[in-house]
Amino acid sequence: MGIIKSRDQSWTLITYSETATPLPPYEAGYLVGMVENEQRERLITQIDKKYRKVLSIGLQGKIRPIENMYGEINFFIPVMVEETKEETAEVALVTGSLRGIGRAIALELAKNGADIVVNNSKFLPEGEELANEIRKIGRKSTYIPTDISNYQKVEEMVKQIIEEYGKINILINNAGITRDKKLENMGVEMWDQVISTNLTGTFNCTKAVIKQMQKQGGGKIVNISSIVGETGNIGQANYAATKGGIIAFTKTIAKEYAKDKILVNAVAPGFINTKMTETIPPGTIQDIMRQIPLQRFGEPEEVAKLVHFLISDKSNYITGQTFNINGGLFMS
Amino acid sequence: MYVIGIGKTKFGVTTQNLIQLAEEAINKAMVDSSFPSENIQAIYVSNFLGGILQNQLHLNSVISGLFPHRHLPIIRVETACASGGAAVHQALIAMNKFENILVLGVEKMTGYDSGVISKAIASAGDVERDQLPGLSFPASYAFIAQKYMEKYGATSDDLDLISLKAHYNATLNPSAHFQHKKIDLNTIKNSVMVSSPLRLFDCSPVSDGAAAIIISKKRHSKRDVEIIASSLKTDFISLTQREDFTCFPAAKLAAAEAYQQAKVSPSDINLAEVHDCFTIAEMVAMEDLGFCAPGESKEWIKMGRTALQGSLPINTDGGLKANGHPIGATGISQIYEIVTQLRGEAGSRQVKAAEIGLTHNVGGVGGTAAIHILKKINE
Numbered sequence: 222m223g224i225i226k227s228r229d230q231s232w233t234l235i236t237y238s239e240t241a242t243p244l245p246p247y248e249a250g251y252l253v254g255m256v257e258n259e260q261r262e263r264l265i266t267q268i269d270k271k272y273r274k275v276l277s278i279g280l281q282g283k284i285r286p287i288e289n290m291y292g293e294i295n296f297f298i299p300v301m302v303e304e305t306k307e308e309t310a311e312v313a314l315v316t317g318s319l320r321g322i323g324r325a326i327a328l329e330l331a332k333n334g335a336d337i338v339v340n341n342s343k344f345l346p347e348g349e350e351l352a353n354e355i356r357k358i359g360r361k362s363t364y365i366p367t368d369i370s371n372y373q374k375v376e377e378m379v380k381q382i383i384e385e386y387g388k389i390n391i392l393i394n395n396a397g398i399t400r401d402k403k404l405e406n407m408g409v410e411m412w413d414q415v416i417s418t419n420l421t422g423t424f425n426c427t428k429a430v431i432k433q434m435q436k437q438g439g440g441k442i443v444n445i446s447s448i449v450g451e452t453g454n455i456g457q458a459n460y461a462a463t464k465g466g467i468i469a470f471t472k473t474i475a476k477e478y479a480k481d482k483i484l485v486n487a488v489a490p491g492f493i494n495t496k497m498t499e500t501i502p503p504g505t506i507q508d509i510m511r512q513i514p515l516q517r518f519g520e521p522e523e524v525a526k527l528v529h530f531l532i533s534d535k536s537n538y539i540t541g542q543t544f545n546i547n548g549g550l551f552m553s
Numbered sequence: 554m555y556v557i558g559i560g561k562t563k564f565g566v567t568t569q570n571l572i573q574l575a576e577e578a579i580n581k582a583m584v585d586s587s588f589p590s591e592n593i594q595a596i597y598v599s600n601f602l603g604g605i606l607q608n609q610l611h612l613n614s615v616i617s618g619l620f621p622h623r624h625l626p627i628i629r630v631e632t633a634c635a636s637g638g639a640a641v642h643q644a645l646i647a648m649n650k651f652e653n654i655l656v657l658g659v660e661k662m663t664g665y666d667s668g669v670i671s672k673a674i675a676s677a678g679d680v681e682r683d684q685l686p687g688l689s690f691p692a693s694y695a696f697i698a699q700k701y702m703e704k705y706g707a708t709s710d711d712l713d714l715i716s717l718k719a720h721y722n723a724t725l726n727p728s729a730h731f732q733h734k735k736i737d738l739n740t741i742k743n744s745v746m747v748s749s750p751l752r753l754f755d756c757s758p759v760s761d762g763a764a765a766i767i768i769s770k771k772r773h774s775k776r777d778v779e780i781i782a783s784s785l786k787t788d789f790i791s792l793t794q795r796e797d798f799t800c801f802p803a804a805k806l807a808a809a810e811a812y813q814q815a816k817v818s819p820s821d822i823n824l825a826e827v828h829d830c831f832t833i834a835e836m837v838a839m840e841d842l843g844f845c846a847p848g849e850s851k852e853w854i855k856m857g858r859t860a861l862q863g864s865l866p867i868n869t870d871g872g873l874k875a876n877g878h879p880i881g882a883t884g885i886s887q888i889y890e891i892v893t894q895l896r897g898e899a900g901s902r903q904v905k906a907a908e909i910g911l912t913h914n915v916g917g918v919g920g921t922a923a924i925h926i927l928k929k930i931n932e
Contacts, residue, residue, distance in 0.1 A: 236696045236699045236700055236798075237696075237699075238692045238695035238696060238699065238748045238749050238750075238751075239746070239748070239749045240687075240689055240691060240692040240695070240747070240748035240749075241745065241746060241747055241748065242667070242671055242689050242691050242692075242747055242748060243668070243671070243687065243689070244668075244671055244672055244675050244684065244687045244688075244689050245668040245669070245671065245672045247687050248668075251687060253686065253687055253688055253692050255696060255792065255793060263792075263793035263794070264682075264686075264793060265682060265683055265686040265687075265688045265791075265793060266686060267686055267687060278699075278703065292685070294685055294686045294687075295686060
């Protein structure tokens with residue numbers, strides 16, 4: 222690009238503004254500034270919002286080209302920050318993130334500054350679309366469809382993430398499926414499928430990232446369980462077993478890796494408005510609604526906000542816990 | 554040269570399309586002048602976004618359809634937000650050849666997503682230097698505001714007073730976008746931050762509208778107003794190419810040339826319409842036009858010197874801020890207001906003893922500047 226000039230020299234921030242009126246294809250607000258070098262050449266740059274607090278006129282820094290929707294654009298990196306700490310975004314793998322709660326989590330974490338690896342079992346255009354949406358927010362994103370019930374494939378995915386992003390700090394074990402029937406009608410294959418994705422998938426992903434997190438000096442893992450894992454539910458022996466299993470798995474991994482500063486928690490949503498709950502017959506919905514003290518289903522974004530709390534610095538003394546988010550339907 | 558007829562649609566959110574707006578403004582100018590349309594020999598059309606928003610370019614031919622079988626020479630002029638001023642400037646040059654020219658400014662901007670509008674307006678900036686890294690116009694003017702505040706110690710409180718004045722004046726203007734909006738300082742101060750330090754009430758709105766004027770070599774009635782200066786200057790498009798953000802050299806040079814043409818000085822100007830696309834732009838304009846020294850505009854504003862009753866009323870129609878900013882129409886609408894005032898037809902917002910008025914129309918962040926000076930004819 223013609224006007225990207227020598228990046229290695231020192232640039233001075235001469236003015237900046239935080240704008241809430243992004244120019245498409247940018248969607249969220251951003252910091253934009255003007256910098257000047259010793260030859261008095263000037264450039265418009267973007268500045269990562271994480272530097273907001275340290276910004277001031279006259280601040281010295283470097284220019285880094287970063288790929289975005291437009292192509293390559295200049296970012297200003299304040300020198301003082303660069304010298305003290307190599308600040309790069311958190312990298313999060315969210316399994317099963319093409320829709321529902323997983324998608325909401327991916328977007329919420331991206332909005333809060335994380336780069337996101339989007340995942341589901343088999344390639345779908347929606348995966349690329351979500352990755353694009355995340356890039357428009359200004360974060361990096363890669364869509365990697367992978368069958369998480371296959372450990373070897375999960376290892377390959379994690380290897381690819383580390384090659385591409387250099388690290389992985391956050392794992393959200395969200396992928397889950399249902400194959401509902403009462404026990405007498407539940408085929409063995411129905412049991413196996415649900416166990417493979419929900420429970421073995423969680424085991425595989427956690428095992429595949431844990432060494433990297435140890436090496437990095439910490440990490441955060443959030444496992445998406447379910448109210449059904451605590452209360453049981455007619456027709457969901459397989460699903461309930463996996464979700465209950467996830468709670469016990471969470472406690473165990475939290476104990477095993479607390480010394481490595483890897484914090485592991487579980488979130489147990491109640492009834493949330495997603496494709497998964499769309500299949501419940503209207504009559505049953507009325508029955509359920511009557512039992513929910515808050516008298517409504519939750520929204521995926523509400524679960525996503527709780528997950529964001531659990532991967533943020535605000536939850537650094539919390540591990541091995543299960544957080545119910547169910548409108549009061551079940552109180553432990 | 555004389556302005557012998559003026560017409561303006563109500564600015565704001567309308568259901569009219571581009572052509573309906575144009576037609577209404579033209580008809581009003583014709584009625585105002587009682588001038589037979591057969592006498593119009595050429596037309597200049599000012600429009601900025603028709604190509605991007607309505608996919609309507611070749612606007613001269615579209616306007617030709619409003620004058621069937623005339624086959625007039627019609628030209629569209631586009632210099633971003635200064636399109637109107639530039640069209641008048643071009644028309645005046647063409648008066649070497651014609652007796653009577655209609656100048657029309659028209660823009661349809663409402664009904665689109667804010668992102669679509671932001672991107673369309675950003676087309677007035679440099680693609681590589683400004684647009685790719687996401688520098689919107691609010692952000693550009695935020696840079697100007699930040700630098701101005703740093704250099705001269707102005708504050709957001711000063712900007713708020715400009716917004717308050719604009720909204721008050723607009724309540725007295727029946728064709729203003731915000732005629733019916735009562736705004737107080739609290740509302741202005743608590744409005745959302747658009748691009749720090751500029752808040753919503755520092756920004757002109759997205760408006761539809763059209764304005765038209767008829768220019769003639771001859772005087773036709775006592776209501777006619779003389780154009781005694783017209784100047785157009787340009788500059789680098791991007792702020793990255795400018796040394797100082799706290800003034801617009803193009804506006805300063807155009808003003809100097811206009812004062813020379815008109816043989817007047819800034820102190821002779823009785824009222825002005827300046828390009829307040831953002832409140833900070835009005836402060837910069839007051840200094841570029843030589844009304845006050847650099848850094849002094851904040852004192853003028855605090856003293857009320859630019860209010861309706863002040864010594865130099867500015868933006869008596871509400872300005873771009875509250876009269877509205879249908880981009881292609883803005884420069885023509887400024888002349889509409891000065892002519893209305895010099896004729897003594899401005900009603901409750903009439904400036905007393907108005908003899909000489911000035912319009913200041915700017916494209917981008919001072920990339921284009923068109924200045925006109927108009928004079929009341931004393932018998």
